Amino acid sequence: MILYFLLFSLCAAYDQSLSKHFINLSQSTYCVSSPSQWNCITCESSIKPEYVIENNGARAIQGFDSETNSIFTAFRGSSNIQNWLDNIQISKLSPYNDSSIQVEKGFYKAYNYLKPDLINNLGSLSKKYGTTKLSITGHSLGAAEATLFVYDILNDFHNNYNIIYFYNFGSPRVGNDEFVKSFSKFSLSSFRVTHYYDIVPHVPEELLGYLHISNEIWYNEQNSVYKICNDLNNKEDNSCSNSCSPTHCTSLDDHLNYLNVSMGNDLSCR
Numbered sequence: 331m332i333l334y335f336l337l338f339s340l341c342a343a344y345d346q347s348l349s350k351h352f353i354n355l356s357q358s359t360y361c362v363s364s365p366s367q368w369n370c371i372t373c374e375s376s377i378k379p380e381y382v383i384e385n386n387g388a389r390a391i392q393g394f395d396s397e398t399n400s401i402f403t404a405f406r407g408s409s410n411i412q413n414w415l416d417n418i419q420i421s422k423l424s425p426y427n428d429s430s431i432q433v434e435k436g437f438y439k440a441y442n443y444l445k446p447d448l449i450n451n452l453g454s455l456s457k458k459y460g461t462t463k464l465s466i467t468g469h470s471l472g473a474a475e476a477t478l479f480v481y482d483i484l485n486d487f488h489n490n491y492n493i494i495y496f497y498n499f500g501s502p503r504v505g506n507d508e509f510v511k512s513f514s515k516f517s518l519s520s521f522r523v524t525h526y527y528d529i530v531p532h533v534p535e536e537l538l539g540y541l542h543i544s545n546e547i548w549y550n551e552q553n554s555v556y557k558i559c560n561d562l563n564n565k566e567d568n569s570c571s572n573s574c575s576p577t578h579c580t581s582l583d584d585h586l587n588y589l590n591v592s593m594g595n596d597l598s599c600r
């Protein structure tokens with residue numbers, strides 16, 4: 331009965347229109363390299379970009395979102411997704427006080443290129459817009475960076491900010507089971523959206539000691555139907571994205587199409 335209630339609550343909480351809003355914002359990060367360039371196809375009028383942070387190939391956009399009345403941070407995925415997949419560093423590191431909590435080295439390195447500016451900008455934006463509410467999103471590598479950013483805020487700035495929305499898309503596995511256990515201890519409404527046979531949610535592999543954070547929302551191939559997955563106990567639901575593992579989860583096309591938005595540096599930027 332408790333499990334049924336939790337799954338029902340998740341179903342009620344997941345908002346497909348908000349998900350579309352955040353996938354548009356995630357796609358915009360591929361297109362916009364300056365706040366003055368907010369004119370791409372997915373650049374919604376409710377978004378006021380204030381900062382574009384870019385360092386060593388990593389990029390994030392921060393500003394204010396009037397639709398959610400929150401400060402947003404959106405992370406860009408790799409500009410060359412195939413090259414990024416070929417060069418994922420599967421080694422782990424332990425950057426936190428609890429050394430049993432491990433995360434993928436390459437994701438953490440990319441995130442830390444941006445972290446100092448991201449944290450500083452939150453303070454400026456909070457003062458300017460008079461809110462401590464945050465929305466965080468990202469696609470692909472950007473989803474991994476967003477997950478690490480959320481974790482840092484929950485651990486180190488929980489008295490300063492309130493994360494009201496965390497939607498990520500096509501995320502790889504970010505850390506080990508101890509990272510997932512630690513992440514899940516916080517009271518946070520988050521959604522890890524996956525699309526059919528997308529290859530990226532299956533790297534790095536579970537057999538290498540990686541695990542996904544919970545609250546997966548799995549879409550069918552046509553992006554027309556989604557499933558609320560049962561992954562609340564620090565495990566992955568084998569009836570969702572993991573159902574195609576290990577031989578069929580090989581689609582790059584599914585990774586580049588979320589909620590029928592074409593992702594990456596392509597015509598969606600025009």
